[in-house]
Amino acid sequence: MAKRERWGTRIGLILAMAGNAVGLGNFLRFPVQAAQNGGGAFMIPYFVAFLLLGIPLMWVEWAIGRYGGKFGHGSAPGMFDAMWKAPISKYLGALGLFISTVIMVYYTYIESWTLAFSFFSITKAYFGETTFDAMRSFLQSYQGIEKKYFQSILPAYFFMCVTLFINFFILYRGISRGIEMLAKIAMPTLFLFAIILVIRVVTLGTPDPVNHPDWNVESGFAFIWNPDFSKLGDAKIWLAAAGQIFFTLSVGMGTLQAYASYLRESDDIALSGLSTASTNEFVEVILGASIAIPVAAAFFGIETTQEIAKGGAFNLGFVSMPIIFQKLPFGEFFGFLWFLLLFFAGITSSVAMAQPLIAFLKEEFGISHGRATALIGFSVFVAIQFVVFFLKHGFLDEMDYWAGTF
Secondary structure, three states: OOOOOOOOHHHHHHHHHHHHHHOOHHHHHHHHHHHHHEEEHHHHHHHHHHHHHHHHHHHHHHHHHHHHHHHOOHHHHHHHHHOOOHHHHHHHHHHHHHHHHHHHHHHHHHHHHHHHHHHHHHOOHHHOOOOOHHHHHHHHHHHHOOOOOOOOOHHHHHHHHHHHHHHHHHHHHHHHHHHHHHHHHHHHHHHHHHHHHHHHHHHHOOOOOOOOOOOOOOOHHHHHOOHHHHHHHHHHHHHHHHHHHHHHHOOOHHHHHHHHOOOOOOOOOHHHHHHHHHHHHHHHHEEEEEEHHHHHHHHHHHHHHHHHOOOOHHHHHHHHHHHHHHEEEEEEHHHHHHHHHHHHHHHHHHHHHHHHHHHHHHHHHHHHHHHHHHHHHHHHHHHHHHHHHHHOHHHHHHHHHHHHHO
């Protein structure tokens, strides 16, 4: 059997694992979930789920991955077979391939929107569209749902192709020269961009003290962090908090096992796992909660911010944030940072979703790394056509329900 790849450095491993966990959900899904589910009260079941569910399950997945890697397996079917010699074990493991594959197909398309909007920000393409209806129309026109600002789906298709190419070029380069190198560049850059944006948000104060003296950043932070203890009796809040922990730590997707399979037997999974989880939580709870909701409260007020949160992550990230950037000095620069930050967060997660599939083809069927990467790349390209062209018919929402929610 050919010698398997390994992570080149400990810091590279931690950054790659953290990159797998840190994604669009940290900056878009988490603040919306917190705002929709009782603000500060949401954080109580969130941290309970993190300590009692997230960390133990994460350690289990790291242990499964390292054990499977000892037998040359980088995907859940082979790992389950190594642990449990029963015919059904591989089929149970195949769920780990199914979930990450389906999510990757639509996640990569959303990721391409962030790359496009970083370009639209720096070129001021959406500047002048200062109402929610206008920005929503701009987004839907880009998505091909309506024809107004864009006459065809070609711009979205172009950025989708570019995003797919970048993903699979990184995957083609392998673990240490591809995924680890990406993590070493993308994660520090993401941190830098996020800290710049947080500083800008915190220093906003009250943007319009004459007309709206109550609209300020402090009210936005209070909206997220002040607990409404009456909501703790609602089971849906606890379920939403547990769901967010699974989502943010990438538990139950097969990606943690895949990355952990490239560990050495002597590598410390307890400490490395805690370092990864802590990095993810810092990005989500400290940085993610300090940008989109507080800045929306400062410019639109709490009532409108609540409506934005009810509208979901896309309304927050692609509709309200571009309007805000138009109100800021050097807004095109901050918009560029925001959407590029989201792109880096997205790509470090999407490459992780494809890695188990590539490992499966290589190790279970003896296909070369180059051919396996090309096969998965082509398959994702074919599957993503349905998301692109049937978005207006709810195809993306349907995939997200079955793979991301159910």
